[in-house]
Amino acid sequence: MKTWFICSCLMLINTTLFAQKVQLPNGWFLSPAGNSIPLSSDLPLNMALAPDGIHAAITNNGNGRPTIDLINLKQKRIVTSIKVKNAWLGLTFSKNYLYASGGNDDIIIRYQFTGENLINKDTLVLGKPWPKNKISPAGLCIDEQHQRLYVVTKEDNALYICDTKTMKVLKKVSLYAEAYTCILNPVKRELYISAWGGSKIWIYDTQRDVLKDSVSTGSHPTDMAVNAKGKWLYVANANSNSVSVINVTSHQVVETLNAAISPDAPIGSTTNSVALSADGKTLYIANADNNYLAVFDVSDPGNSHSLGFIPVGWYPTCVRVLGKSILVANGKGMSSASNVIGPVTNLSPSDRKYKKSDDKAKTSKSEFKYVGNMFNGTLSVIPVPAPVILTKYTKQVYENTPYSKEREQGTLGEAGNPVPIKVGDVSPIKYVFYVLKENRTYDQVLGDMPQGNGDSSLCLFGKKITPNGHKLAQDYVLLDNFYVDAEVSADGHNWSMAAYATDFVEKNWPSNYAGRGGNYDFDGSRPIANPPKGFIWNYCQRAGVSFRNYGEFMDTGKPTLGLLREDEHYCKPYPGWNLDIQDIYREKVFEHDFDSLVAKQNVPHFNTVYLPNDHTSGLSKGAYSPAAQVADNDLALGRLVEHISHSPIWKESVIFVLEDDAQDGPDHVDAHRSVAWVISPFVKRHSVNHTMYSTSGMLRTIELILRLPPMSQYDAAATPMWNCFQATPDIAGYTAEAATININERNTAWNNEAKQSALFNFAKADAAPDRLLNEVVWKAIKGPQSKMPEPRRSAFVKISPVKDDDD
Numbered sequence: 001m002k003t004w005f006i007c008s009c010l011m012l013i014n015t016t017l018f019a020q021k022v023q024l025p026n027g028w029f030l031s032p033a034g035n036s037i038p039l040s041s042d043l044p045l046n047m048a049l050a051p052d053g054i055h056a057a058i059t060n061n062g063n064g065r066p067t068i069d070l071i072n073l074k075q076k077r078i079v080t081s082i083k084v085k086n087a088w089l090g091l092t093f094s095k096n097y098l099y100a101s102g103g104n105d106d107i108i109i110r111y112q113f114t115g116e117n118l119i120n121k122d123t124l125v126l127g128k129p130w131p132k133n134k135i136s137p138a139g140l141c142i143d144e145q146h147q148r149l150y151v152v153t154k155e156d157n158a159l160y161i162c163d164t165k166t167m168k169v170l171k172k173v174s175l176y177a178e179a180y181t182c183i184l185n186p187v188k189r190e191l192y193i194s195a196w197g198g199s200k201i202w203i204y205d206t207q208r209d210v211l212k213d214s215v216s217t218g219s220h221p222t223d224m225a226v227n228a229k230g231k232w233l234y235v236a237n238a239n240s241n242s243v244s245v246i247n248v249t250s251h252q253v254v255e256t257l258n259a260a261i262s263p264d265a266p267i268g269s270t271t272n273s274v275a276l277s278a279d280g281k282t283l284y285i286a287n288a289d290n291n292y293l294a295v296f297d298v299s300d301p302g303n304s305h306s307l308g309f310i311p312v313g314w315y316p317t318c319v320r321v322l323g324k325s326i327l328v329a330n331g332k333g334m335s336s337a338s339n340v341i342g343p344v345t346n347l348s349p350s351d352r353k354y355k356k357s358d359d360k361a362k363t364s365k366s367e368f369k370y371v372g373n374m375f376n377g378t379l380s381v382i383p384v385p386a387p388v389i390l391t392k393y394t395k396q397v398y399e400n401t402p403y404s405k406e407r408e409q410g411t412l413g414e415a416g417n418p419v420p421i422k423v424g425d426v427s428p429i430k431y432v433f434y435v436l437k438e439n440r441t442y443d444q445v446l447g448d449m450p451q452g453n454g455d456s457s458l459c460l461f462g463k464k465i466t467p468n469g470h471k472l473a474q475d476y477v478l479l480d481n482f483y484v485d486a487e488v489s490a491d492g493h494n495w496s497m498a499a500y501a502t503d504f505v506e507k508n509w510p511s512n513y514a515g516r517g518g519n520y521d522f523d524g525s526r527p528i529a530n531p532p533k534g535f536i537w538n539y540c541q542r543a544g545v546s547f548r549n550y551g552e553f554m555d556t557g558k559p560t561l562g563l564l565r566e567d568e569h570y571c572k573p574y575p576g577w578n579l580d581i582q583d584i585y586r587e588k589v590f591e592h593d594f595d596s597l598v599a600k601q602n603v604p605h606f607n608t609v610y611l612p613n614d615h616t617s618g619l620s621k622g623a624y625s626p627a628a629q630v631a632d633n634d635l636a637l638g639r640l641v642e643h644i645s646h647s648p649i650w651k652e653s654v655i656f657v658l659e660d661d662a663q664d665g666p667d668h669v670d671a672h673r674s675v676a677w678v679i680s681p682f683v684k685r686h687s688v689n690h691t692m693y694s695t696s697g698m699l700r701t702i703e704l705i706l707r708l709p710p711m712s713q714y715d716a717a718a719t720p721m722w723n724c725f726q727a728t729p730d731i732a733g734y735t736a737e738a739a740t741i742n743i744n745e746r747n748t749a750w751n752n753e754a755k756q757s758a759l760f761n762f763a764k765a766d767a768a769p770d771r772l773l774n775e776v777v778w779k780a781i782k783g784p785q786s787k788m789p790e791p792r793r794s795a796f797v798k799i800s801p802v803k804d805d806d807d
Helices: 347-352 388-402 405-409 442-446 467-475 488-499 503-513 536-543 583-599 627-646 695-706 713-717 752-758 770-782
Strands: 035-041 044-049 055-060 067-072 075-081 091-092 097-100 107-113 117-125 135-141 148-153 156-164 168-174 180-186 192-197 200-205 210-216 220-227 230-237 240-247 252-258 271-276 281-289 292-297 305-311 315-324 324-332 376-383 429-438 478-481 547-550 608-609 654-657 676-679 687-689
Touching: 035 044, 035 055, 035 067, 035 075, 044 091, 044 324, 055 091, 055 097, 055 315, 055 376, 055 503, 067 536, 075 117, 075 220, 097 135, 107 135, 107 230, 148 180, 148 210, 156 180, 168 770, 180 220, 180 281, 192 230, 192 627, 200 220, 200 467, 200 503, 210 252, 240 271, 281 315, 292 315, 292 388, 305 388, 429 627, 429 695, 467 478, 467 627, 478 676, 488 503, 488 536, 488 695, 536 547, 536 695, 547 583, 583 627, 627 654, 627 770, 752 770
Parallel strands: 044 315, 135 180, 220 271, 271 315, 429 608, 429 654, 478 687, 547 608
Antiparallel strands: 035 376, 044 055, 055 067, 067 075, 091 097, 097 107, 107 117, 135 148, 148 156, 156 168, 180 192, 192 200, 200 210, 220 230, 230 240, 230 271, 240 252, 271 281, 281 292, 292 305, 315 324, 324 376, 654 676
């Protein structure tokens, strides 16, 4: 068996049947089938097949530089890669041209297709660029016979009908919800539009130029496929793990295909793309978050059946079929790869805006890849498998996937442990406090603890700055193998509160973070971004579990999520995101509110507490210094634990603490490895735990204690933190360590780092360019002449060959 490898040049990665088995930081595995072609940038979202039957174009729309790759499928290599200012999803070929969405620039770019090249010919303007107009063209399709280009949008929720001869807009049709893409049925002269922000597809009559009907589907309909005879439409439903099969004559759904590995699995497959075989009898379905294709026999619509699964790369976003080959765009490539030493080449546009042009900045050797754009996509090329091969592929998918219905209903554990094994079992713990902080890696904070797997050379905020973090890890349990499920705060707060981030979140935050337009729509402020059954607060409400929120999803001063706005569910005086407010003030507000609830014997059973200041404000002049902000955050955590641990409910309580993501610096194991604490009378005191845990695993532990069901396949599959606990409690309280540095220290210097920080936006989480902020913070702690080491990432590689049944 050959293993795959990633090389710096854009060459084919060869495999036989399976690639080397790779464990991701979230605990799931990859072993992609077929061959893989590395792409030029990150998050490929769409693929268009050229009319010559030889080439495919792929649009890369991540946090890195947007590009369009043209691939010769016979030679299995990129023949040209076009850098573009902006792009998002939309891509379609005519006979001589390639049309591509210009994303938030609100344009469509037309390239002449010459066979081995793409030449920028002209542009169709829908409106002024973001933020003057908020249009954001998404999917598009061509009716070459009638010289029409159809464009749907996700910001002004519309269909634009354009003339390809004049490159002008002829008509705009309102759609009343965010659209994802559109597909033309040339037989019936109908256009089908997927309502990404709804649960239906619209049907547009292209002859009469009217929106004539709609058909209900699952949640978040995205990609579509129509069979050659124009009778059957297949719609991928990203939030429903399913595909709707629609008879376009009767406008009725005749069946729903469940694409998950278990037919009644919770959300988490992210079924987001579909493709039919040439004969229309086989449907291939891309499950982005499951990292595999589901394969269905659809030769008799209404009586379709599953044929099996095919393992692919990380986060497949698009599947297409060309002859006897299955083509899959993998949004995050093949693994969490190691970094490269030397000048960075993947600065996002926002980083470029902030980067100083002086000589020192130009020659800096402390450049490194940013976690948000280091995962370059790949194109998998998979021969259509014979039944015996598909059986082996299916077996491998089951081995790669930790989720199962059995694990959802009952997980790992031990009898008598405070963390129940089954949903619904009773725990002696009655009160859960869930504390969220901002963006630190393990090595940055606890890398100096000799008991754990740390690199002290990367430790910025060691024991002197975070005495409580160190004491809590020492007195309770040190976790040195904990990984966040997210890359940044936009998806991090969703993962932290729902064990899932929808395809809207995952596909939109990269443009926003790169400064290419779009709002920060990810913390409950926009319905399309929310999971269909909501966040953990919604699950508490449905289960009758009381809850209260202190600051989370409150960046605007009041909760963005309507559920939290009721007085009983949130503490009005508690500030949300605001780095000018110290965390020790937040903690005092919490104490006052908590004490009033204790007096009434009305403490909620689930409490979320936001302590954001370890994010820091860089070296912005007049702001609290980075060391002061992290020390303030640490003191607030220590005081919070002290206060709860000396309350009447301590004997029945647990405090979980984590970072929403780990993007703000280096870690010698992986960019997703982060700090976490579990604090309770039931925790094994003075212990070190090397078990691989994740954000979803922490949530699974909370759910089991509160008798809540899993919210997604991720927490259902995750390892709960039961082996941090013991049956016999030790109810001794915690005494907070005093700060050993001045938490009121302000930045006073006006140096290069201060000038750079002055350009950063700290009005909301992660608005400042992460890589540059990391460098500023490093120099603030280590000195202006110090070099920040590049972060290193492990691929979690495990060799696991698949043997023939008769071996």
